[in-house]
Structures are given as structure tokens and as C-alpha cells.
Amino acid sequence: MKCSYCNRNAVYFQRHSGKHLCRKHFIENFFRRIRRNIRKFRMIERDERIAIAMSGGKDSVVLAHVLSELYGNRKDIELVAISVDEGIENYRAPTLKIAEKICRDLDISHHVVRFEREIGASLDEMVRRGGKKPCTYCGVFRKYLLNRKARELSATKLATGHNLDDEAQTILLNFLQSDIERLARLVPSKIQKGLVVRIKPLREIYEREIVAYAVLNNLSVSFEECPYSQTPVRAAVRDFLYEFEKKYPGRKFSVMRSFEAILPCLRDRYPQIDLNECRICGEPTPREICQACELRVELNLS
Ligand code: SF4
Ligand SMILES: [Zn+2]
Ligand SMILES: [Zn+2]
Numbered sequence: 388m389k390c391s392y393c394n395r396n397a398v399y400f401q402r403h404s405g406k407h408l409c410r411k412h413f414i415e416n417f418f419r420r421i422r423r424n425i426r427k428f429r430m431i432e433r434d435e436r437i438a439i440a441m442s443g444g445k446d447s448v449v450l451a452h453v454l455s456e457l458y459g460n461r462k463d464i465e466l467v468a469i470s471v472d473e474g475i476e477n478y479r480a481p482t483l484k485i486a487e488k489i490c491r492d493l494d495i496s497h498h499v500v501r502f503e504r505e506i507g508a509s510l511d512e513m514v515r516r517g518g519k520k521p522c523t524y525c526g527v528f529r530k531y532l533l534n535r536k537a538r539e540l541s542a543t544k545l546a547t548g549h550n551l552d553d554e555a556q557t558i559l560l561n562f563l564q565s566d567i568e569r570l571a572r573l574v575p576s577k578i579q580k581g582l583v584v585r586i587k588p589l590r591e592i593y594e595r596e597i598v599a600y601a602v603l604n605n606l607s608v609s610f611e612e613c614p615y616s617q618t619p620v621r622a623a624v625r626d627f628l629y630e631f632e633k634k635y636p637g638r639k640f641s642v643m644r645s646f647e648a649i650l651p652c653l654r655d656r657y658p659q660i661d662l663n664e665c666r667i668c669g670e671p672t673p674r675e676i677c678q679a680c681e682l683r684v685e686l687n688l689s
Pocket of ligand 3: 666669681
């Protein structure tokens with residue numbers, strides 16, 4: 388099959404546009420959409436230090452590669468990477484190796500923070516001690532450590548590898564669970580003291596395009612799934628969107644566009660409140676005591 392734009396052989400069929408793309412035109416299209424998204428939300432401007440949340444999975448590896456291609460030559464922009472080692476046996480160690488390698492290859496300084504050292508127990512240990520779901524501990528402490536480390540590194544932004552599939556799932560899931568306040572917070576509307584602004588440069592890129600980019604650039608990535616991954620509702624939404632998209636290509640974009648259209652109303656309805664400093668650790672929180680400190684007390688870790 389030939390590329391829809393030139394004479395070369397196609398390497399990718401872009402379902403949402405109906406176009407066959409050669410390597411050159413795939414990469415051009417990929418970067419054009421990422422640049423447009425970065426501009427639209429003013430994600431990266433001048434004199435920035437961008438911390439990349441680097442798990443070693445395909446999204447974060449591709450994100451680091453893309454940002455390095457876009458900003459590697461810019462004197463006023465510095466990239467750093469932060470990996471969180473939650474302490475999940477037989478899972479995290481290999482992905483950390485991949486993270487280390489890509490950072491070495493791209494000459495990005497790499498910082499690893501560990502649950503065991505920073506929080507007082509590995510995730511495996513928390514799961515043995517506490518009654519909550521693994522993803523609850525993992526999500527709260529990872530967010531906490533990423534923000535704290537990014538701030539310590541004087542990062543101006545914290546970039547995560549969320550892609551279009553992730554975002555469409557989250558939007559739909561919030562609707563289905565009637566969690567509209569959380570939906571309003573999906574794109575932060577103001578800068579909060581102590582909280583490094585999160586950006587998602589790949590939010591307009593399909594997961595299968597990320598996989599194709601990794602393959603075309605020979606990037607080693609991990610496709611391993613976390614042993615604790617058990618999110619039946621999200622998996623159902625993912626499967627539904629997958630089938631729907633297959634039948635009606637481009638509908639994940641529609642979910643995103645609809646969300647962006649109602650975002651101003653959501654922000655009016657649920658204005659972002661100013662955060663406090665946690666009374667125990669000083670990290671930003673909407674409450675008196677942050678969720679991480681609450682969980683630490685519950686797990687007898689303080
Ligand atoms: S699936 Fe695994 S890595 Fe992801 S939040 Fe849950 S415990 Fe953490
Ligand atoms: Zn072409
Ligand atoms: Zn706290």
C-alpha cells in the first residue's frame with residue numbers, strides 16, 4: 388500500500404483520517420498534532436525546566452523521546468526525568484532499567500524516588516498491612532512524590548504520558564460515575580502554590596500511534612502490566628470505546644472535543660479552591676491534612 392501523500396510505502400493506516408502514511412508523513416503528522424496541543428494549552432513556553440514522569444512504559448518513553456526531539460536543542464528548556472519505584476516485586480525493576488536507558492540515551496538526568504525510603508514501606512508491604520486497594524496507595528503516594536521531587540528539582544512543569552485513549556476513558560468514566568467535580572479538575576485552571584503544573588503533551592495521540600512511534604524509532608519499552616492492575620469499570624469503558632472507535636473512527640476525539648466545549652461551564656460550576664499546606668508535611672492539599680499523611684497514619688508509617 389502506498390502513502391496517501393507520496394510515493395513511498397505506507398507503514399501505518401490512520402483510521403480516523405482514512406489515510407495511509409509512510410514513515411515520514413506519519414512522523415510529521417504525529418509531531419504536528421503534539422505541537423498544536425502544546426501551543427493550545429501553553430504547556431511549554433520559554434525558560435522552562437520540564438520534569439518527565441518516567442515509568443519506563445511506552446507512553447513515558449515516547450514522551451521523553453518526543454520532548455527531546457522538540458526541545459533538546461533549546462538552551463532555555465531543560466528536561467529532567469523522575470521515576471517512582473513503588474516497590475512492586477517482579478514488575479518495577481525491569482521498567483526502571485528501561486527508564487534509565489532511555490534517559491542515558493537522550494542525555495536527560497534521571498532521578499528515582501522510592502516508596503520504601505520516602506514513605507516508609509514498599510507498595511507490596513502497604514498492601515499486606517492495609518485494607519485499601521493497591522491503586523489507592525499507589526496513586527496517592529506516587530502523585531505526592533512526583534510533585535515533591537519535581538518541586539525540589541525546580542521544575543516548572545510535570546509532564547505525564549497520558550494519551551488520547553487514557554483521556555477519553557477518564558472523561559467518560561467520570562460521566563458514568565457522576566463524578567463531575569473530578570472532571571472539572573482534569574485540566575487545572577490556575578497555578579497553585581507548591582503544586583507543579585501538570586501537562587499532557589500526548590493527550591491528542593492515540594495509543595496505537597504511540598506504539599507505532601516506539602516501533603519506528605526502535606525504542607525499547609515495557610508492555611508488562613502491573614500485577615495489581617484490576618480496574619473492571621475502566622476496562623469496560625476502554626473496551627466499549629475501542630469497539631465504538633473501530634466502527635466509527637475518530638470518536639475518541641469527539642469525546643475530547645465535547646469535554647473541552649463544556650470545560651468553561653464546569654470551571655464556573657466547580658471553581659478551583661486555593662490549596663492549604665498540610666499540617667503534617669506541608670505539601671499542598673485542599674484539606675487540613677493531605678491524603679498521603681492520612682494514609683501514612685492509617686498504615687502506621689508515621
Ligand atoms: S495498576 Fe499498579 S502501577 Fe497502576 S496505580 Fe495500580 S498499583 Fe499502581
Ligand atoms: Zn508519504
Ligand atoms: Zn501531608
